Amino acid sequence: MSTTQMLKGLLEGCILEIINQQETYAYEITTKLGQLGFGEISEGTIYPIMLRMQKNGLISATMRESSSGPKRKYYSLTEAGETALEEFIESWTQLRTAIERLLKGEGKYDR
């Protein structure tokens, strides 16, 4: 079981959180995720997510000059994005709690 399948659905929420903490662009997000302990997240993963979230109205983008390369597309959260982030955190907390309870062996003999 690789982490790649476990990421599904979590990545979008995590990226919302990253943008919420600081306005940033896709290329930087990949390195950020690496630093945080997610695996190496490839660009083929990130860019579709960014475009999808923008299309769904969760983030908005503005182009800005870079000091070292092509223009960067900086993203920030829309109001819908902030709401989605809150919902993500709630869902994550619930899921994490459920799995932790399972792994601790709680409910082992309830039947």
Added chain:
Amino acid sequence: MSTTQMLKGLLEGCILEIINQQETYAYEITTKLGQLGFGEISEGTIYPIMLRMQKNGLISATMRESSSGPKRKYYSLTEAGETALEEFIESWTQLRTAIERLLKGEGKYDR
């Protein structure tokens, strides 16, 4: 963001853990997951997973009579299943840690 996408890849590992704690059958696993705080996991979700894991040699099955209904297919972990479970727990711990660090705002100003 619904929990359904967040479950991807996690369900298989969680089911391995449930079977590891106590030999059980698919129908019971659905109710078990409900009690633990996962959503209502439908049978269309569970049965394909069980067949897949059996095909992949992670679990083995034996039929037994039921006191209240059709025969039950009881599953237990194979050696490969135990290994997969250990790997899942490790991957999960790593992923959980990464997300928690992110949500706590660590690494916010490392750039």
Added chain:
DNA sequence: CTTTCTATATTGTATTGCAAGGTAGTAAAA
């Protein structure tokens, strides 16, 4: 002028959760 790093985007594929549907056994209610 070639390489390397930055930075964006697209296409196609595999995995997976799940709704919807189907089959059957047991048992209690009507």
Added chain:
DNA sequence: TTTTACTACCTTGCAATACAATATAGAAAG
């Protein structure tokens, strides 16, 4: 006896998503 409900198994087809592979291009350094 018929009906209803619960148990218990399984299959088909769809939608969402991560990712490899590929493409494009600007900037800087060698």
